[in-house]
Amino acid sequence: MVERLNYDEFVMEDLKNVYKGFINDFLRSILVPNSRLYVRVNTLKINVEKILAELNFLERDEDFEEALFVKLKGPNKIEEHETKVIVDKHTAESVIMGADVYRPGIKKVLGNGKYVNVVSENGVIVGEGELVNKGNLVVRVLNPLYSAPKFADLEYVKDGSLILQGKASMYVAHLLDPKPNEKIIDMTAYPGGKLTHIYQLEPRSKVIGFDHTRKKVDELREKVKKMKMNIEVYLADSRYLYEDFGLRDVDKVIIDPPCSALGIRPKVYDRKTKEDIINFHNYQRQFINSAYKILKKNGILVYSTCTVTTWENEKVIDDERFEVEDIIRFHPNIHDMTGFFIAKLIKRK
DSSP, X not given: OXXXXXXXXXXXXXXXXHHGGGHHHHHHHTTSOXXXXXXXXXXXXXXXXXXXXXXXXXXXXXXXXXXEEEEOBOOOOOOOOSEEEEEOHHHHHHHTTTOOEEGGGEXXXXXXXXXXXXXXXXXXXXXXXXXXXXXXXXXXXXXESSBOOOGGGOHHHHTTSEEEOOHHHXXXXXXXXXXXXXXXXXXXXXXXXXXXXXXXXOTTSEEXXXXXXXXXXXXXXXHHHHTTOOOEEEEOOGGXXXXXXXXXXXXXXXXXXXXXXXXXXXXXXXXXXXXXXXXXXXXXXXXXXXXXXXXXXXXXXXXXXXXXOSTTTHHHHOOTTEEEEEEEEEOHHHHSSOOEEEEEEEEOO
């Protein structure tokens, strides 16, 4: 199975620095999903007890009151069909967890039978379903490799009472520890999990989110409105907030920059090179520089990624302008969660 992962010598050396003799355990772990699928209860809008009473398949998390989860079932036995629907990587990894197949994710359809297998481009069968071809919907998935409730169909998700968010990601807002009247900037706010979690923990703080894509900003504004949260969202390149918005003396900043996503699971396949990692590293450093400019002295920066390389984590935050107060790492082969890195930094001067 590990053959589905194609990492060059530079990437493998970095991973071995992190995982030592457990490197193969890590590589195997990212091919399968987390055993738990999490949602966060928007406690500003609905009571946790009400959600548990109405959605009795959910269980309480051991650490966070607002976190609930369902255990995935699988791997399920998949019947093979003559007709194959070949899909892209992103679609295949979604179908593994039960998502339906929509037209943008289709590469080709081989055959015309009613019942089909959904197959990744590298030949991994990720589920079976019914070929419907209605509008944008191509395959209604009936039996994915791993199964869980379709949260996206729940009214509580649609109305902003529940938010799909991994547990590792929930640590970010708690580590940031928002306080009343603090100005808090989310430099990479989309899709809004951490942004809205911060506000939920402390609605008296002034929370502002930025993203560089108009569509994402529009979606974020709609989401916070639906969740009844007083959060400002702006279109901007967050590398230039000091220059373009005149931001300064900010109390706290979070950065979750684009990364190699090596901690995301499950993967039907993955390829990464030295060039990929170094490009991400250089890009991530630009956000650190921007955060330094807008933070006040002793202001707090929480930096997080869903990857596990030192080049995108420890070597990004290795900066004499900041003091490292805390680092949290989650390893999929140890913690049964997304591979995740979180660091809390304090601006020195």
